[in-house]
Each structure stands twice: as structure tokens, then as C-alpha cells.
Amino acid sequence: MIIKVCGMRDPENIREVAALGVDWIGLIFFARSPRRIMDNEQWTIGYGGKRHSNCQLPIINCPVKKVGVFVNASFEELTKTAESFHLDYLQLHGNETPDDCHALQKRGYSLIKAFQIATADDLEQTAGYEGRVDYFLFDTKCNSYGGSGRQFDWSVLEAYQGKTPFLLSGGLRPESAKAIRSFRHPRFAGIDLNSGFEIEPGLKDIGKLKEFLTEIQNHNSKI
Template sequence: MINNKLIKVCGMKDGQNIHETELLGVDMIGLIFYPESPRYVRKKPDYLPKHALRVGVFVNEDIEKVKKSAVRFKLDFIQLHGSESPEYCHSLRSEGLQVIKAFSIAKTRDLLKTHLYETSCRYFLFDTPCTQYGGSGNTFDWNILHIYNGKTPFLLSGGITPFSAQRLQEFHHPRLAGYDLNSRFELEPGMKNIEQLQMFINDLHKKQTI
């Protein structure tokens, strides 16, 4: 955690790449269990995080399959990117799982639906709308989030690049919990560029300690 902000690296599936990423000191590592994603985890990696929290990403999946995956992969968090209901989230939480619910944000009214999930999620994730599930790699207007007055902390996602540290430092919100990194840090889908991740983390740390 850098200056009380979480760093989550999502969309990983190669064991060695996961290990190298974990050694950077990131807080969360995400594994995608959505078959339509190019980062879909088809088989269990030969290394899974031992220190970073394990996040499983699902899209409108049968809840029993989610629970089975949580046990098999020893997931700490379940991240949901579909149209999952508050009751769905509550059911996972009742099993002792922490839930991250993703919301696509284009206009201020998109934040209204978060109120229904206040008691069922540990974090929200705010991302850019796109035609497919899982994010577009593009940035939305973060200024929209200034009207968010919910109690649930959120992760900021969508289009964060190795060169985004300064812009992230200029964005402040009392409920901002951390940053979600994915496609802009890749050599190919599912394979992260360790040098770029290290550069970003170093730059973010420098800017936060100035």
C-alpha cells in the first residue's frame, strides 16, 4: 500500500508473471474467470499470490460456481462486472467473501445505483463504459466522482497507464481506496510488463512523498 492507497493488478494468468508482480509489493492480484475474456484463467497457474490478496473476477456467473472457484483458488475477494444483484452480493458476503462490485460511469446518474449495494460490498470499482464486459482500457471523466457521497470506498479503474501517476495525484476523494491496473501495463493479454509496473509504483511513491 502506497500512502494508504491500494495497488491492484488485474487480468493475470501466468504463474511466473504473477510471482514477479507480487514481488513489487502490490496489494491485490486479480484473476479473471470470465470465459469471453482474453485474460481468462483456463487452468490454475503454477504460482498464486502468497502475500497479495487474491481477487477473482466474474461476470453474471452462477453463484455456486463462484463459491467453488473461491474455495479452489483460495480467493480473498470476489469482483463482479455483470448485472449481479445486491442479494447476490449479500449471499457471497454471508459465505465470508469480500465483494468488489464494478460500475460503469459515464454520467452522474450512473452513481445512483451504488446506493443499493452499500451494505453488501467491501469496495466499489468505477470503470469506463464499453460494449464488452471487463473494461475498455480507456479513461472516463473522474470529475463525475466528486458527487459520490456513499460510504463504500472505491477503486479507480479504466485507462490508468504507466504515466498516470501525476494525474492520479491530482485526483482526491475521501472514499478513494486505490487503483486498478490492467491492459495498459501489458506485453500481451494476461502478461504484465514488470518494468512498467515498477516504474509506475516508483513514480507514484515519489510523487506521494514529495
């Protein structure tokens, strides 16, 4: 199971999360997100005024895969940011079309396309993206591009018959471990953790993550 921790931006916090053995970290480049990557100064001054040298070094040299999260970004912004931060995946949350994804794919980028899900009918929109992205991310339907902090009814995913593997997102918390352990789908590839494991936006609670990951990983070892 892929474990992705999203909304990361503090260098020391990133190092601590990476040390837990997660697979991916998510860096948000959407201007309206409280967890957004703002500018290089952010990598010099961390939380609490703690100063870090080599502003992007903790990101570029991070031992886990880096996922850049975007909403309706231009092709130029996507490619420039991917190069600057050495991104391994581009995660697209906006109105990007299958053709947009194919253009990025032809340039060698690995892609995750996010979809907001409430009912089985919402899964129909994934069909056009088959073969155009590496993963889907299924999030809770809400009135904004950002996360709602709520979990959708995973039973609607029984209707998903596509071939593209997917990650579960939306309202995952430490107490979600039991539901995750019980969830079954042939294309289920991993989970996306964010606000349910935070001290404040962009700063993850290492203790909560460690306890949760121990529970999940111990279960996986028994399967």
C-alpha cells in the first residue's frame, strides 16, 4: 500500500515524516491552499522562526517520492515547478482534460488525476483518463478544489471498473485505520493523508502518524 502524506512544507517536519518510511510526500502549489508552497523564503525560515540553510535542499534531497499538487496550472508552470523541485509526480485537481494529461505524459511526466466522488455516477468521468495518467485519487466531493476533511462513502467504489489504480483521500484520520484495513478493491493502491494528522495546516503530528503507520503496516505484513 502506498502511503502519501500531503500538504508538507516545513523542512524539518518533512525530514521527520520521511524517516517514518512513507512512500510519497505531497507539496501543494495551489495559491488558495493554506498549505501551499509560497516561495524560496519559506525554505529559509521554518516554523517558529527556525532558520534553515540551503532553502530547497530538504525537498530536492528528500528520500521519498515528491508529488506536486496543482489546480488548473499552465503547462509552463507545471513543467517549471517540476524541474525546480525535482517532482516525481504531478497531481492534478482542476479541469485538466485527458488531452492535457496526454501532452504531459508525452513529455515524460508521471501523473495523478484527482476526482471528487459522492456517488457512483461521479466515477464515469474517469473513463476518458484511462491510459492518460498513472493513478487516480478519489476525494470527497465539495464546493472547492481543496479538501473537505470529510470521508465519502467508499462503497460507491464498487462501481469502479477501470484499470487505473487509485488512492483514497478525504477525511482520513488516525481512527480510519480499521476502515482502511477492511477496504477491498482490486485497483486500490494507497492512501493520501493530510489534515487529519496535523498540528496546524502544513505541520504534521509525527506521533499520530507513527502510531497510525505502525497499525497499518503490521496489518499489511499479515496479509
